[in-house]
Amino acid sequence: MRFYLVYLLLSGVLLCNGQSVKPLDYSDDYHWAARPDDGQKVWESFVIEEPFQNVDVFYIYPTILTDTNDFRWNYDVTDPRHRDDVINYALKYQASAWAGTGNIYAPFYRQAHIRSFANKEVGGEAALQMAYRDVKAAFDYYMAHYNQGHAIILSGHSQGTVHVAQLMQDYFDEKPLQAKLIAAYIPGIGIKKDAFKSIPLMLNPEETGGFVTWNTLKEDYQTARYFEWYKCAEVINPVTWTESSVAPKKAHKGFLYTNNHLYKKSFETHLVDGAIYLSRIKFPFSLVARKMEHFHRGDVNLFWKDISVNARLRTTHYLGQQ
Secondary structure (H helix, E strand, O other): OOOOOOOOOOEEEEEEEEEEEEOOOOOOOHHHHEOOOOOOOOOOOOOOOOOOOOOOEEEEOOOOOOOOOOOOEEEOOOOOOHHHHHHHHHHOOOOHHHHOOOEEEEEOOEEEEEHHHOOOOHHHHHHHHHHHHHHHHHHHHHHOOOOEHHHHEEEEOHHHHHHHHHHHHHHHHHHHHHHHEEEEEEOOOOOOOOOOOOOOEOOOOOOOEEEOOOOOOOOOOOHHHHHHHHHHOOOOOOOOOOOEHHHHHHHHOOOEEOOOOEEEOOOOOEEOOOOEEEOOOOOOOOOHHHHHHOOHOOOOOOHHHHHHHHHHHHHHHHOOOO
């Protein structure tokens, strides 16, 4: 199978599909999708809480380069489709869940194509490493120029979670910066139980200094996808924020749909080995949900209000201990 991987040496700099593997320059405003000083935010119409000014949220968006007819390994951040999807989907319906808690910092990065995960030996690993170099460079610049001693929430989804988990290993795990970590919200990828040495899976809704993770499936969850990616992974229930086996519909705080409307009490949430699944789904567009093969894309916005409330709870608890 040909995946159009092209490596070139040009003036001593390795290129991948014509893109330099040297990280992006995050002193350039163009390379940031969101920062607190950006002015108007895409979530302003539905986020009503004011963020804590001494708390930052570093968010990495999921894979949006999924077209099987697109032969690029990495997504150019100058591509208008890339920028539009990040701002009007990822920021609006994912990063916004934390916008009422802290100052959002979200870099553009040259993310890897979705095929990279299944084809690591023929270009995928190089593409993922290139993406992480950008994320790491963005975090370095954020720490040097923006953080100013603030407490930190890390958040990501899918490929974003892969890169956030690597940041956690490189900067927080058994390192002094862990003391600044309020929480890491890292759904959408199976996190192994030994992924971190000193950063625990948090098992109650007020706990700080650790991470939470989940993967959202349909009721008939025992599919090849489940066994390949999620079984035996770490998981909590993102409605109760515990290991409770079931969260009833009445406990669900709100699903943010793409019409910017919040739908409460929309489904039951069941915890299984390595994942969660939803049952008794009921909201005005539930027919759409029934036609979906899985709910991976909704890992964050299905629990948008639950995340928003929990992030403020953990932050309040963290700041009260300082």
